[in-house]
Amino acid sequence: SGREPSPAAATRAVGLRAAFRSVRAHTGALAGPLSAEDQVIQSMPDASPTKWHRAHTTWFFEQFLLEPHVPGYRRFDERLAYLYNSYYVAAGPRHARPKRGLITRPDGATVAAYRAHVDAAVDALLADETALPPGIAGIVEIGLNHEQQHQELILTDILHAFSENPIAPAYDPEWRWRAAARAPGTLSIPEGIHTIGHQGDGFSYDNEGPAHRALVGPVAIARGLVTNGDWLAFMRDGGYANAALWLSDGFAAVQQEGWRAPGYWREQDGRWEVMTLGGLQPVDPAAPVCHVSYYEADAFARWAGRHLPAESEWEVGVRSGELADAFGVVWQWTRSAYAPYPGYRAADGALGEYNGKFMVNQMVLRGSSLATPPGHARTTYRNFFPPSARWQFTGVRLASFPS
Amino acid sequence: SGREPSPAAATRAVGLRAAFRSVRAHTGALAGPLSAEDQVIQSMPDASPTKWHRAHTTWFFEQFLLEPHVPGYRRFDERLAYLYNSYYVAAGPRHARPKRGLITRPDGATVAAYRAHVDAAVDALLADETALPPGIAGIVEIGLNHEQQHQELILTDILHAFSENPIAPAYDPEWRWRAAARAPGTLSIPEGIHTIGHQGDGFSYDNEGPAHRALVGPVAIARGLVTNGDWLAFMRDGGYANAALWLSDGFAAVQQEGWRAPGYWREQDGRWEVMTLGGLQPVDPAAPVCHVSYYEADAFARWAGRHLPAESEWEVGVRSGELADAFGVVWQWTRSAYAPYPGYRAADGALGEYNGKFMVNQMVLRGSSLATPPGHARTTYRNFFPPSARWQFTGVRLASFPS
Amino acid sequence: SGREPSPAAATRAVGLRAAFRSVRAHTGALAGPLSAEDQVIQSMPDASPTKWHRAHTTWFFEQFLLEPHVPGYRRFDERLAYLYNSYYVAAGPRHARPKRGLITRPDGATVAAYRAHVDAAVDALLADETALPPGIAGIVEIGLNHEQQHQELILTDILHAFSENPIAPAYDPEWRWRAAARAPGTLSIPEGIHTIGHQGDGFSYDNEGPAHRALVGPVAIARGLVTNGDWLAFMRDGGYANAALWLSDGFAAVQQEGWRAPGYWREQDGRWEVMTLGGLQPVDPAAPVCHVSYYEADAFARWAGRHLPAESEWEVGVRSGELADAFGVVWQWTRSAYAPYPGYRAADGALGEYNGKFMVNQMVLRGSSLATPPGHARTTYRNFFPPSARWQFTGVRLASFPS
Amino acid sequence: SGREPSPAAATRAVGLRAAFRSVRAHTGALAGPLSAEDQVIQSMPDASPTKWHRAHTTWFFEQFLLEPHVPGYRRFDERLAYLYNSYYVAAGPRHARPKRGLITRPDGATVAAYRAHVDAAVDALLADETALPPGIAGIVEIGLNHEQQHQELILTDILHAFSENPIAPAYDPEWRWRAAARAPGTLSIPEGIHTIGHQGDGFSYDNEGPAHRALVGPVAIARGLVTNGDWLAFMRDGGYANAALWLSDGFAAVQQEGWRAPGYWREQDGRWEVMTLGGLQPVDPAAPVCHVSYYEADAFARWAGRHLPAESEWEVGVRSGELADAFGVVWQWTRSAYAPYPGYRAADGALGEYNGKFMVNQMVLRGSSLATPPGHARTTYRNFFPPSARWQFTGVRLASFPS
Numbered sequence A, B, C, D: 001s002g003r004e005p006s007p008a009a010a011t012r013a014v015g016l017r018a019a020f021r022s023v024r025a026h027t028g029a030l031a032g033p034l035s036a037e038d039q040v041i042q043s044m045p046d047a048s049p050t051k052w053h054r055a056h057t058t059w060f061f062e063q064f065l066l067e068p069h070v071p072g073y074r075r076f077d078e079r080l081a082y083l084y085n086s087y088y089v090a091a092g093p094r095h096a097r098p099k100r101g102l103i104t105r106p107d108g109a110t111v112a113a114y115r116a117h118v119d120a121a122v123d124a125l126l127a128d129e130t131a132l133p134p135g136i137a138g139i140v141e142i143g144l145n146h147e148q149q150h151q152e153l154i155l156t157d158i159l160h161a162f163s164e165n166p167i168a169p170a171y172d173p174e175w176r177w178r179a180a181a182r183a184p185g186t187l188s189i190p191e192g193i194h195t196i197g198h199q200g201d202g203f204s205y206d207n208e209g210p211a212h213r214a215l216v217g218p219v220a221i222a223r224g225l226v227t228n229g230d231w232l233a234f235m236r237d238g239g240y241a242n243a244a245l246w247l248s249d250g251f252a253a254v255q256q257e258g259w260r261a262p263g264y265w266r267e268q269d270g271r272w273e274v275m276t277l278g279g280l281q282p283v284d285p286a287a288p289v290c291h292v293s294y295y296e297a298d299a300f301a302r303w304a305g306r307h308l309p310a311e312s313e314w315e316v317g318v319r320s321g322e323l324a325d326a327f328g329v330v331w332q333w334t335r336s337a338y339a340p341y342p343g344y345r346a347a348d349g350a351l352g353e354y355n356g357k358f359m360v361n362q363m364v365l366r367g368s369s370l371a372t373p374p375g376h377a378r379t380t381y382r383n384f385f386p387p388s389a390r391w392q393f394t395g396v397r398l399a400s401f402p403s
């Protein structure tokens, strides 16, 4: 999966209504293995209940597509706008984020009915795609991409929830980590001016633009990902105890949180196990390391005498087609803080809050993960999380500079 | 309900097995109106999920009755001892209290099976009550009383959970507050030596003894409870804003928590409503005030030029039979800190942790509430909560001293 | 020092002006060994800077004596009323308590001038004691007792501050703990009705009344104090690790604070040292244990198969004259929560805030300590602190009940 | 002060010993107006006492210069290494940062003696500069630059401390804000490759290198600074209440901290005053805005339809000599997160901890402020603080992009 999987294909090729049906159905499939009980809880403020994801992605279409653009549309239930708005200040008051796990009613069946109500209305709207008013297709498209983001979160959040349960339930008992691609060596990128960011008419988020010229390189980027085996060597070498390897905030996190291995790892009788979507499993040295924070990625790189790539370096490297596991395995931390591209300006209105207001105190991740839904990844895609986050499927690709 | 409702009757008269069946069935009935989703969440660290209450009360019988006293008993699932031990250090490690709301599995049906498994074993054990080994009846009795306590908590905790839901679900849409008994005036108790605490062979908790002699009175105790109407007068008089009426810690709580009315009250367009087991309802001035903290009860008493009764005064007063609404309406805060009676010593072993280790930083409440199950109340019963607690069914009866 | 040291003598016998001069001079003497730097800092929210104590006790006379009762009195500096009001809501807004250590200006010399300014005005007022308007003597007397309380706090607070300094400064290098009195055995008090609380015309705080009749006994009270040697035995027996000995809140404090010995104890190379007013010194097994919290006192009593006395038991015991070290060594925790005596009502106005508003969440201590100034102790004196407090000079006297 | 004030001149031209004497004397002069009391306190965890700054800068020379490089050097007092190490893990254990304000002893006079002791030893070492062992000059130079950084902090920290004092003391009653330079319009920088970072043999911190090529522009940078008058317009326009202008974390800070104006501003009777080194003064609309956080700078830029410059843009702009008030007025927030330049690697050993380990969660500021000591500023200088910091002398210069 070194090359980008032709992201917008799913949407564009099959037509908007088919794409809508497909993405919406995928959400249902993801929730399938989960009971109503599983779907109601929130295991930490940064995670959300599955039921909330199901309802919130539905509210998104109701709020931004149906309500303003379909005359006569009747909301399923006025109260849900309050419950299922996430953070759009311009869209009105919201239920407090840390209290999402207290909403047992409306129950799961009602949320299913809510989804069906909105699906029917959108389906009707999209019946004749040739007659769509201007702007509608764009809103549908962002709604689908939005839902795909929440599809990944459904998996990361339920994994966190299950990891808090002493009996370690499995989301899918058959689920297993695969080995990382064998891809030794590095790709050398000489100094050059490249255009970074999204161009062309395919879908992208606003934070992927404006496309702009940037000087990239010289730099060498590892063709493969860091593995659990690499990480075990770091641990055996006392990596988590050696302050000299860490950013100051990073080592403070190590001490406060008691980190001594990646997230979800547990030592049992001298062997390491890891909580996965398949339940507790032995750590596989050949698999890519996952659930490491930026702090850990940075410390590992320093221990290895390497660096993390900048996001522009990663983007240029991926375009060459010579990096393995760029997509579909683990998100890859970059050393780039999440910031606006030169000249970026968020759109007006509630949808302008989608990305821009989070451009501080976070680090960029590139690529995609095993939890990213099909068709959602993109070479210019910018994911972002605080440097302490570990519950996402986050891993490491190294880089180095010629000396 | 001024007189004690003959507490042990339910247990003693009908026989142990019938009592067991009856109490266990009542728990099921209480959970009846609640969905699996309702039963899984925990709305604050001091509250517990309904499913947890159902499982924990079952664990209590397994841990203290079946496991040690029934040869060959096989635990339903070893892992549940860890999940459903509440605070008995001597009974082994426990799941962290604030994380009780993260246990979606075992699911509600499994907990029902757990209850059935234990019920069958206890039923078999109690088949011939005349042949019970010594001590068994006592353990069953404390197990039933323990379950009754959790029956009240099922109601207080689900009310709290529902109060956190913006759509304000009703546990029982028919539920309504009743007016307080009309009982003007006070009961005068002259100075005298009384025996305080439990005597006789009926069941009681260890904290109700040793019975001991105490000097009580002179004091006058109100025959009736403080009502919502009384409280509205306190509010109109600026009670929540007048620091001179409050204990220092109490006023700090007022300011930090933003209290300006009893718990669960909400002002809507200038009218007060209150969240109840029947959902949001208008505040009824004739109903007893409820969901007030000790701090509020104390401030109200000062505003009224009165005091709260000591628990010994309350006990002597109730014995006279002249106090209305002593039982079955709201617990009544006393001015007595929760402390051991002279010579009290907790029993050895895990059951010794039942009461004694909580005897600090809490205030005694007497009587019982509308949520207390039938047959559980007792004149010598000592309930206790921190002075800031408001989610229990807690109200106020006043007292005064001759000057 | 088993008998009460005739408390009011200092004030009454020598005349009000002489008493005023004497108490005020004693504050100056206590601050004598401390530099301006020592006097400015606040080492925790519950402690106060020496300079603050010096200024606040002066403000007390200005606020409650001079301003209302001396026509034409001019305040030294209006801004000091804001800075040096402690908690009297009725006396106006106050500087935030946790920020007392940020006031480098006014400097120490200015506070000395403030003291001189107020001293002169009070001295003039008291020149002819026979001509004092009614009420004045009472205000002076409470002002002097108030200042004596702060004299003890000057010592407890500077000890805490110095204990936070890695070089462990000594307040008085000559200071040493003395051995506890050798007083084996117990005093038996049979059941009887006693009058508890302050009677007569000597000075007392409002919380010592109303005097009231109470049933006390049967109980036996240890004639001597618990010593460091006793405490070392408790420690060797695993006292701090045995949850069964502790109140639940107490064991939580042990774990959260990492307590494994009394306050200010430090283990150096296997030997115990203790931070004192004389600096770091070896722990003397014969000295009374000090700087233990109520939680620790309670756990120790349980370990010893004993109890703590109630405050009424302590008072009756002391009146018998047969308890050693009742005064002048360490305050003695009682098992009594700090509560109003029956019929207690705080006075109106700011001085009514002196005691009453703290009557919750605290435990009563009786006696006095080595840091209590001469003439301040009283048999009916009620000191009070939260059960977790350790920075006061707090120790333990045991009691037991006939079985 | 648009051009860089020839930073290393002070050190290089006059010779190392003269530079050493000059910088050390300047620290003494800065502390001159402050009493021992002023110098001992710490008003928040991020600030430090003046006495601490005086001792810590001295410890730096003792630790890194005298101890390793002067045979026979005897430390002034072994205990001070523990007290006055700031954050150098490799240099041994340290006193906890938030407790720096509890060290009343050693007193101010002892710290003066410490300074004299170290000054004498360094002076002797530098007596013959031509005979210095290799490496010594570099350590002295970093020690002097280090001390200059703390000179600025002496001022920022005492201003914070005084701002917490209700009587608002003045560090220097004559101190006044000056008007910002009148410099309308912008400097346009076309796209081009520039070398960013420090080159040549003058002193610089490691974070200013490696010098590297970067593509900068097209961008336009304001020639002048944002003023208080500009900021008052932002405030009048509801800037602090309009969530749409803010980063999400920024608006959370606004709400949590209650920000409604820059740091140290206070509204008195409808007029704005600001706490300064000269005490409370009216806000001057012509003066540059100061004590704004990155969050505020970013929101202001968005309100103005502009951006903040990147640090590379700022550096190129300043090199042109056409930006006013680049140095000596207020540090200027850039939109660049603090990150290593490509290929940056911190040195081994304790001095390697100087800068590199802080390269996350902070934003870069460029230029210098009125509190920066003479000779310390540099075009390539990278200052950095968390985006919420307001107690430094931080202001705003705007930029914009051609559309």
Ligand SMILES: [Fe+3]
Pocket: A056, A086, A146, A150
């Ligand atoms: Fe969303």
Ligand SMILES: [Fe+3]
Pocket: B056, B086, B146, B150
């Ligand atoms: Fe229980």
Ligand SMILES: [Fe+3]
Pocket: C056, C086, C146, C150
């Ligand atoms: Fe006071």
Ligand SMILES: [Fe+3]
Pocket: D056, D086, D146, D150
């Ligand atoms: Fe430093």
